[in-house]
Amino acid sequence: MAEVKTVKVTIDNITVEVPQGTSILQAARMIGGDVVPPAMCYYSKLEGSGGKCRTCLVEVSKGSEADPRPMPKLVASCRTGVMDGMEVRNITSDRVKDARNGVVEFLLLNHPLDCPICDQAGECHLQDLGYEHGKEATRYEFKRRTFEKHDLGPYIQLHMTRCILCYRCVYTADQLTEKRVHGVLSRGDYAEIATYIEKSLDNNFIGNVIDVCPVGALTDKTFRFKNRVWFTKPVTAHRDCSSCCGKVTLWQRGEEVLRVTARKDQWGEVEEWICNVCRFDKKKTSDWTIEGPSHVSRHSVISQGHYEHLVQPKETFTAVHDGRHPQLLMDIHSVSEVNDKTAKTKS
Amino acid sequence: MERLTNRVKVMEQKPMSFMESLYLPAIFKGMAITFKHMFRKKATINYPEEKRPFSPIFRGLHVLNRDEEGRENCTACGLCAVACPAEAITMEAAERTPNEEHLYREEKYAAKYEINMLRCIFCGLCEEACPKDAIYLSETFAPSSFTRKSFIYSKDELLIPHPVNEPEKFEAAKGAREARQKN
Numbered sequence: 001m002a003e004v005k006t007v008k009v010t011i012d013n014i015t016v017e018v019p020q021g022t023s024i025l026q027a028a029r030m031i032g033g034d035v036v037p038p039a040m041c042y043y044s045k046l047e048g049s050g051g052k053c054r055t056c057l058v059e060v061s062k063g064s065e066a067d068p069r070p071m072p073k074l075v076a077s078c079r080t081g082v083m084d085g086m087e088v089r090n091i092t093s094d095r096v097k098d099a100r101n102g103v104v105e106f107l108l109l110n111h112p113l114d115c116p117i118c119d120q121a122g123e124c125h126l127q128d129l130g131y132e133h134g135k136e137a138t139r140y141e142f143k144r145r146t147f148e149k150h151d152l153g154p155y156i157q158l159h160m161t162r163c164i165l166c167y168r169c170v171y172t173a174d175q176l177t178e179k180r181v182h183g184v185l186s187r188g189d190y191a192e193i194a195t196y197i198e199k200s201l202d203n204n205f206i207g208n209v210i211d212v213c214p215v216g217a218l219t220d221k222t223f224r225f226k227n228r229v230w231f232t233k234p235v236t237a238h239r240d241c242s243s244c245c246g247k248v249t250l251w252q253r254g255e256e257v258l259r260v261t262a263r264k265d266q267w268g269e270v271e272e273w274i275c276n277v278c279r280f281d282k283k284k285t286s287d288w289t290i291e292g293p294s295h296v297s298r299h300s301v302i303s304q305g306h307y308e309h310l311v312q313p314k315e316t317f318t319a320v321h322d323g324r325h326p327q328l329l330m331d332i333h334s335v336s337e338v339n340d341k342t343a344k345t346k347s
Numbered sequence: 348m349e350r351l352t353n354r355v356k357v358m359e360q361k362p363m364s365f366m367e368s369l370y371l372p373a374i375f376k377g378m379a380i381t382f383k384h385m386f387r388k389k390a391t392i393n394y395p396e397e398k399r400p401f402s403p404i405f406r407g408l409h410v411l412n413r414d415e416e417g418r419e420n421c422t423a424c425g426l427c428a429v430a431c432p433a434e435a436i437t438m439e440a441a442e443r444t445p446n447e448e449h450l451y452r453e454e455k456y457a458a459k460y461e462i463n464m465l466r467c468i469f470c471g472l473c474e475e476a477c478p479k480d481a482i483y484l485s486e487t488f489a490p491s492s493f494t495r496k497s498f499i500y501s502k503d504e505l506l507i508p509h510p511v512n513e514p515e516k517f518e519a520a521k522g523a524r525e526a527r528q529k530n
Binding site: 114116117224225227301304330335337338 | 426496
């Protein structure tokens with residue numbers, strides 16, 4: 001076996017040794033932490049993705065050991081390979097920060113401000129990016145672009161106005177399914193994601209476009225307006241599936257499974273693709289073997305009310321009171337119409 | 348015994364003098380004070396008929412707002428519920444159908460919306476969290492009741508009267524705060 005040549009690259013004064021051919025973004029992800037540039041279009045599991053959104057721009061202050069000249073412009077770190085002795089500046093460079101703020105402003109130009117309605121809110125990468133780099137108000141005075149509604153079948157909801165044209169879903173449809181019926185039509189301002197001539201997407205893995213979408217352009221129709229993401233509990237679960245790995249995250253509310261998604265890693269990328277049967281049809285807790293609460297970053301809104309290592313305190317009341325339960329003054333489920341009446345109350 | 352402080356007053360236990368044993372001078376002195384207070388400004392008001400103005404930052408019962416056309420502002424985004432420290436707010440969303448556009452302002456609306464007034468601490472965080480100006484705390488107290496169940500307020504109780512169909516009720520529900528803020 002041939003030794004893979006490794007090169008040394010310094011990102012924000014942290015040196016890391018990576019195999020040759022690695023992109024700057026991947027090298028930064030090997031370091032981890034704050035030096036990782038955000039990525040809206042790049043997806044490590046999709047071949048050829050990246051280079052479109054420009055949020056991952058970094059400054060290369062030293063090209064390589066052989067040619068130490070800095071690169072004149074900021075480069076997209078997801079599409080630029082590392083060189084031996086390369087020095088990259090990401091968060092330590094004011095130029096990068098400034099450029100990224102500009103890119104975020106551009107991405108938000110046509111993005112509607114409908115986060116209160118959008119089902120992606122809470123796990124939206126553009127929301128996080130806007131929170132970190134965005135301005136409080138828009139300077140854009142013109143009408144935002146609008147599109148005619150396309151129906152993508154009974155499972156997937158397309159909101160073209162929210163799309164940032166990252167092409168991730170196009171690559172997913174291209175690489176995961178045999179027949180590509182999903183692409184980008186038109187150019188420039190008119191560019192839109194569409195299934196060509198409103199063809200229904202019937203491939204068994206097409207549901208993964210929901211997971212790869214960084215914004216709320218492609219969302220789960222079976223979860224549409226069911227609940228907010230942060231009120232559902234992510235639970236790691238699996239089942240024996242003949243067509244996919246069957247490893248998923250269930251988003252539960254009580255005993256109800258509101259949504260099924262693939263498991264995501266720390267970069268928000270899908271760990272393993274799941275099939276449509278797992279995603280859309282298995283909406284019962286009994287269909288799944290539950291492993292436990294999934295890990296949620298403490299900084300995410302989803303972590304509200306989410307306890308990963310919950311130890312229930314021992315109930316002492318009944319023990320002290322000869323087995324009598326405390327008197328319930330009001331059962332909320334007998335009054336409330338919102339709360340699940342079938343949910344068990346602690347007695 | 349040694350005294351801890353020198354503020355202790357030693358009671359005199361002398362027998363009463365003649366004037367003191369008459370009692371009348373002391374009674375008249377006391378009555379004079381009482382009568383003097385009858386001509387002073389009253390500290391109380393006749394509550395149900397008369398009402399004190401609320402403080403501009405008073406936080407009372409919640410109101411679900413409508414816009415000037417009478418469409419409901421709430422989109423059931425859940426930010427009030429997540430901001431609520433007492434977890435008093437629950438809701439259920441629904442999608443607006445094409446013939447409901449005069450009822451709800453946005454694509455999604457709150458089909459059910461409940462506030463548990465027993466849990467609510469009237470902190471006003473829901474009002475601050477709301478991106479749609481849909482919920483605010485009015486200048487009313489939560490009325491008292493004998494049953495706990497009557498404190499679960501649903502949309503029927505919370506929604507502000509329609510500004511076009513019932514303008515007087517709408518103005519009354521809006522309260523005097525807005526007018527006062529303008530002045």
